[in-house]
Structures are given as structure tokens and as C-alpha cells.
Amino acid sequence: MKGIGTSSGIGIGKVFLFKEPELKIIKKDIENPGLEIQRFENALKDTKKEIDKLHELSLKNIGEKEAEIFIAHSMMLEDPEFIAGVKDKIENEKLNSEYAVNEVVNFYVSLFEDIEDEYLKARAVDLQDVSKRLLRVLMGIKSADLTIIDEKSIIVAEDLTPSDTAQMNKDMVVGIVTELGGRTSHTSIIARTLEIPAISGVKDATKTLKHGDYIIINGDNGEIIINPSSDEIKKYEEKAIELADFRKKLLTMKDRESISKDGHKVEIAGNIGTPKDIDKVIENGGEGVGLYRTEFLYMDRDRLPSEEEQFELYKIVAQKLGTRPLVIRTLDVGGDKELPYLSLPKEMNPFLGYRAIRLCLDRQDIFRTQLRAILRASSFGNIKIMFPMISNIKEIRDAKAIIEEVKEELRKENIPFDEDIEIGIMVEIPAAAIHSRIFAKEVDFFSIGTNDLIQYTLAVDRGNQDIAYLYNQYHPAVLNLIRMTIENGHKEGIWVGMCGEAAGDKKLLPVLLAMGLDEFSMSASSMLRARYDLQNYSKEEVQKHLDTLLSLPTAEDVEKYIDENIIK
Known part of the structure; x- marks a missing residue:
């Protein structure tokens, strides 16, 4: 298998x-809504007690950061909209608690599951987890038990x-x-x-x-x-010991420079979604943050975050990083990432729609608030601003003009900020890669977002399992666009990073090194391995393979060539 x-x-x-007991939700008409609401409220209290115990257990067995999810679960049970929605169905539709809970939860889950972002889909899993526990309490069913192992x-x-x-x-x-x-x-x-x-x-x-x-x-x-x-067991037991020893070796890489065999230095940074993620980046020797996904500040809430809320969160991360760079991506929502409180339009093609920089330039009230918060935080660290989903020069110029207006506001208010803050763009649309020589004259850096660049270049919905086999980061067309972007950026004197999943791919690492990529931004868990692998490759040696590699006809040919001629 x-x-x-x-x-x-x-x-x-x-x-x-491990199989969870099946929950059969049956719709029943009730005669006394008051009693049913009381039953629902009692179940909320009992479920909350269970979650508090799980929080303690998680603190003991896993860790403080991981245990925080149960604080969020507890808050879900206290959410006034959720509670009001269930009570409304009980009182006005005369529904039993189980059915009412299931109906309301399914509504919220559908909002999250329509979003293609994997991180946000995981929030739907959290909501389902909480609701299943609540339903089991209501139905008197015991949870499956993993403590008996x-x-x-x-x-x-x-x-x-x-x-x-x-x-x-x-x-x-x-x-x-x-x-x-x-x-x-x-x-x-x-x-x-x-x-x-x-x-x-x-x-x-x-x-x-x-x-x-x-x-x-x-x-x-x-x-x-x-x-x-028995022979297979022995072979894999020996391999397990080797891997354990290798993990220990990786820990020695934490405070070393990210440098190739022939002395070429790059930056290995981390991608984060919340301020809490920064601790793992630092623990794993991150040289900065190459992508701070700020959209998560806007999710799981019923209103826009204020300037002050955002400022405090950006400031925390900047201070923890000290002089190390923090690249903050401006709001990337809309289309496939819904914010219910904004009432964004439903779209036939959300990936190609009203989202990211397009939404921000249209809703300048939202954009200016975020820019003010970022600029204010820039006086506490080495912050850089990055715009997502750029497809033309006008978008860059319009966004930069708004930044200048916000800077002038802050000057008048005597609020300090980094006057020379760097401004960059995500290169995730083929037009941006093809036109990158011109775009590079307008900004201080590029960051290649391979997740969307692959999707747009190959016309493959990366969330569609039926065509997932077509989504391939080794495709020669994708790699040629990456090389073009890096070369054009360097011709105009700007640095080029990558914050898509491809940056942490151990097979692509030597290829991207040879192309001249300056910054590799990835998940915290991949950083030490990347730094270890980097020291085993010579940039000049791998460069000798680039022309041949990029002229191959298929993704399969590219991967095979890397395996046989570069990774060996």
C-alpha cells in the first residue's frame, strides 16, 4: 500500500x-422548546468540561503550543452566533437539539470547505471535532478511546x-x-x-x-x-536507527550559516500563519520569515481586525525576530477565501476573481488599516511588505501610491516607521513571471509563490483530486518561469525568494540554488534538513546541468534527471 x-x-x-462510533442524527419535533434549550445548555457545559480535560492531557502529552487548539475549541462552544443559531432552530422550528446543532454546524463547515486553502479547511475539521463531541454528549454516546493502547x-x-x-x-x-x-x-x-x-x-x-x-x-x-x-523487519529496524541518528545530526545545523559546498550563501526562512508559529521558526534556526500569511487574522471572527490588533501582532513577531527579516504579505482573501462578514460575491472562477490585491485596491478602507499597522510595526524590526496576486504594473503602482499616502499620514501624526521599508510582490501568476524584467524595476524584491504559479501555469485546480496528477512542480514550463523570474530580478538588482511548497522540496533545492534563488522560505520543520542538504551541493556544479534539465519534455523526465545526475 x-x-x-x-x-x-x-x-x-x-x-x-480506530473507528469513531457512528452518529445517526434523527430529526424530531419537540413540544417544549424551553426544556430542549435547557438540555442543549447542559450539554454545552458538559462538553466544555471534557474539552478542558483534553487541554490538560494535551499539555502533558504533546506540548503547550499544540494544547492551545483546545482553548479555541472551548471558545467555539461559547460563540454567541453558534449558540443563538441552535436556540433559534429549537425555539422557532421546534427541532431537537441534535438536529439543530448538526444543521448549524453544517452551515459553518460548508463556508470553510468551499475555501481551497488547506490551513483554513483544517478549521472546518476543528468545528466538526467540537460538534461531534457535543452531539455525543447530547446522545449519551461514549467517545472511542486511544488511551487504552x-x-x-x-x-x-x-x-x-x-x-x-x-x-x-x-x-x-x-x-x-x-x-x-x-x-x-x-x-x-x-x-x-x-x-x-x-x-x-x-x-x-x-x-x-x-x-x-x-x-x-x-x-x-x-x-x-x-x-x-523477518528480513524486512530487520532491514527497517536498522533504517529506523539510522534516521534517529540523522535527526540528532540535523540539530547541529541550527546555528550554522545556510551555505553551499562551494561557499554560496542563501537565506533559509520560515512561513507562518500566526504569531505563535514564530517560535518554531526560531527553534529550527530560521534566518527570518519569508511569508507571514496575514489572512488568518481576519478569519474565525465576525468583524475586521482593528489597526491596533494588527499592529500588536505584527510587532510581537518583529521583536522576536530582531534584525532578521519579516516579510508580511498583505491581505489575501476573496474568491476562494471567504469572510462572511464582508459579504463577498459568489464567483464561478474564484481563483481568477475578486481577491487579494484586487480586493484591497477596491476596498481601500481595509487596505489602509492594514498598511498603517504594518508600517507602525516596522519601527520594531526588519519588516518588508509584499503584495499578493500581482498581474500588472498598475496594481504595483497603485498599491505603492497608497503606501506613500499612509506614510504621509503617519508623519503628520508623529508616528515612527521605517522610511526605507522594502516593498515586494508575489510572483504567482504567469504574466508576472513573463513580465518580471519590467516588474523588477518597480519593487525591491520578488517572492515566487509556486503553489499558485503551478496551478495557473498548468491550468490545474490544486484542490481537485481527479486531476491532482497534473499538478507537478517539476514541469519544465514551471521551472523555466522560475528561472526567468530569478534572472530578471537579478538583472535589475533585486533579491528573489520563494515561499511556495517547492522551496522545501529536497530534490528542487539544488536546482533552485543553481538558478540563483536568494531566499528559501518553508515550513519550520523543513528548515534544518534544507540547511543540511545545501552544504552537499556546489552551485557551480549543478549549474552545468540546468540547460539540459530545463530542455527536457516532461516533469517525469526532469525528476528522473535530478535523481540520476544531481541527487545521485
């Missing part, structure tokens, strides 16, 4: 088949919720296999935190694997061996 490796390492043990086991499940992972005995769980999820799912993040090998996207895993089966999983390549031979 095979899936997607989401947490590195080898896991060897018996299958612990008392031997070395590999959990096999459709998916795991934060509540499930909080119960795991990390001394006994040696691997996780799920049918759903990806690298940004909660399960994958927790698995990497605990250094437990994990594989996701394994079709029919809960049907094929039986409770008690002995299996080996490889979290690096997604391979699963069912009932292995």
Missing part, C-alpha cells in the same frame, strides 16, 4: 484500528481529530496511517511535532488493514508493508 508521507521516519508495530502500535483511521491525538500515548504510538488529510492537516502537524512517522491519503486503509496486523510504514516515501518478513 502507498500514501503520502507527511511525517518522516520508520514505524514498526501492530495495527490499532498498551503496546507498540500504528494507529489506522479515516482521520484523527485534535481530541483523538490529545489522548494518544506517545510512548506506544509508533506510527499513524489515515485515509484523509495532507501535510497541513492537524494529524500531520502533531505527528511531526511528536516525531511520529505518518502517512495520509491511503485509500481504503481502514478496510484493507485489520486490527492486529503487523505493518511497517515509511513516513518519507509513504510506503506501507503489510505482515513483513
Whole structure:
């Protein structure tokens, strides 16, 4: 069997088949709404007590940062809109609590699931987790229990919720296999935190694997061996020891420079979504933040964040980084990332629609508030501003003009800011890459957003599983656009970074090094490995392969060439 490796390492043990009890929600008419509302309120209190216990358990078993999710879960149960929505259905539609809760939750989940951003889809998982716990309390059904694992086991499940992972005995769980999820799912993040090998996207895993089966999983390549031979077990046990030793070796890379074999220095930075993420970037030796996704400040709330709220959060991250750079991407919502309180239009093609810089230039009230907050925070660190989804010169000039107006406002108010703050753009639309020589005259830096650049270049919806095989970062057209962008940026004297997932790809690292990429921004968990790999490549040696590599006809040919001639 095979899936997607989401947490590195080898896991060897018996299958612990984990299945949640089925919740059959039946619609019932009630005669006394007052009593039913009381039953709902009592269930809220009991569910909150359970979540508080899970918070304590998670603090003990996983860590403080990871346990914070249960604070968010508790807050979901206190959300006035959610509570009012359920009570309204009970009182006015005479519905039973279970059905009312399910209806309201499904409405909110649909809002999140329509969004293509994986991080935001994960918020739908959190909401479902909380609601299932509330429904189980209402229905008197006990949760499945992972605390009973008392031997070395590999959990096999459709998916795991934060509540499930909080119960795991990390001394006994040696691997996780799920049918759903990806690298940004909660399960994958927790698995990497605990250094437990994990594989996701394994079709029919809960049907094929039986409770008690002995299996080996490889979290690096997604391979699963069912009932292995003694020779296979011995081979993988030795490999597990090698990997454990390698992890220790990676820790020695934390305070070293990011430098190639032939002395070429680059910057390895981190991508973050919230101020809390910065601690992991620093722990893993990050040389800065190449992408701060500010849209998460606008999500999970019923109003726009104020200037003061934003300023305080940007300031915290800037101060923690000190002199290290912090690239803040301006608001990237709209289209596929909905903000219910903005009443954005529904669109046929949201990825090509009213979003990112297009929305900000239209809604200057929102844009100016954010720019004021960023500029004010710039006096506390090395902040840079980056605009998303730029497709033409006018967008750059209009956005820069607004920045100048905001700067003038701050000067009049005697509010300090970095007068020389750098301004850059995301290169994620093919037009921006093709026209990058002209764009480079307008800005101080480029950051290549490969997630969307691949999607737009290859006309592949990256959220569509049926055509996922077409979404490929090794495609020669994509790599040629990346090379063109880097070369054009350098011709105009600006630095070029990359903040898409490709920046953390160990096969592409030497290729991007040879192309001259200045900054690699990736998830915190990938940084030490990237720094380790970098020291094994010579920029000049790999450059000799570039012309041949970029003239190959297919993505498969490119990957094979890298494997055979560069990675070796």
C-alpha cells in the first residue's frame, strides 16, 4: 500500500484500528422548546468540561503550543452566533437539539470547505471535532478511546481529530496511517511535532488493514508493508536507527550559516500563519520569515481586525525576530477565501476573481488599516511588505501610491516607521513571471509563490483530486518561469525568494540554488534538513546541468534527471 508521507521516519508495530462510533442524527419535533434549550445548555457545559480535560492531557502529552487548539475549541462552544443559531432552530422550528446543532454546524463547515486553502479547511475539521463531541454528549454516546493502547502500535483511521491525538500515548504510538488529510492537516502537524512517522491519503486503509496486523510504514516515501518478513523487519529496524541518528545530526545545523559546498550563501526562512508559529521558526534556526500569511487574522471572527490588533501582532513577531527579516504579505482573501462578514460575491472562477490585491485596491478602507499597522510595526524590526496576486504594473503602482499616502499620514501624526521599508510582490501568476524584467524595476524584491504559479501555469485546480496528477512542480514550463523570474530580478538588482511548497522540496533545492534563488522560505520543520542538504551541493556544479534539465519534455523526465545526475 502507498500514501503520502507527511511525517518522516520508520514505524514498526501492530495495527490499532480506530473507528469513531457512528452518529445517526434523527430529526424530531419537540413540544417544549424551553426544556430542549435547557438540555442543549447542559450539554454545552458538559462538553466544555471534557474539552478542558483534553487541554490538560494535551499539555502533558504533546506540548503547550499544540494544547492551545483546545482553548479555541472551548471558545467555539461559547460563540454567541453558534449558540443563538441552535436556540433559534429549537425555539422557532421546534427541532431537537441534535438536529439543530448538526444543521448549524453544517452551515459553518460548508463556508470553510468551499475555501481551497488547506490551513483554513483544517478549521472546518476543528468545528466538526467540537460538534461531534457535543452531539455525543447530547446522545449519551461514549467517545472511542486511544488511551487504552498498551503496546507498540500504528494507529489506522479515516482521520484523527485534535481530541483523538490529545489522548494518544506517545510512548506506544509508533506510527499513524489515515485515509484523509495532507501535510497541513492537524494529524500531520502533531505527528511531526511528536516525531511520529505518518502517512495520509491511503485509500481504503481502514478496510484493507485489520486490527492486529503487523505493518511497517515509511513516513518519507509513504510506503506501507503489510505482515513483513523477518528480513524486512530487520532491514527497517536498522533504517529506523539510522534516521534517529540523522535527526540528532540535523540539530547541529541550527546555528550554522545556510551555505553551499562551494561557499554560496542563501537565506533559509520560515512561513507562518500566526504569531505563535514564530517560535518554531526560531527553534529550527530560521534566518527570518519569508511569508507571514496575514489572512488568518481576519478569519474565525465576525468583524475586521482593528489597526491596533494588527499592529500588536505584527510587532510581537518583529521583536522576536530582531534584525532578521519579516516579510508580511498583505491581505489575501476573496474568491476562494471567504469572510462572511464582508459579504463577498459568489464567483464561478474564484481563483481568477475578486481577491487579494484586487480586493484591497477596491476596498481601500481595509487596505489602509492594514498598511498603517504594518508600517507602525516596522519601527520594531526588519519588516518588508509584499503584495499578493500581482498581474500588472498598475496594481504595483497603485498599491505603492497608497503606501506613500499612509506614510504621509503617519508623519503628520508623529508616528515612527521605517522610511526605507522594502516593498515586494508575489510572483504567482504567469504574466508576472513573463513580465518580471519590467516588474523588477518597480519593487525591491520578488517572492515566487509556486503553489499558485503551478496551478495557473498548468491550468490545474490544486484542490481537485481527479486531476491532482497534473499538478507537478517539476514541469519544465514551471521551472523555466522560475528561472526567468530569478534572472530578471537579478538583472535589475533585486533579491528573489520563494515561499511556495517547492522551496522545501529536497530534490528542487539544488536546482533552485543553481538558478540563483536568494531566499528559501518553508515550513519550520523543513528548515534544518534544507540547511543540511545545501552544504552537499556546489552551485557551480549543478549549474552545468540546468540547460539540459530545463530542455527536457516532461516533469517525469526532469525528476528522473535530478535523481540520476544531481541527487545521485
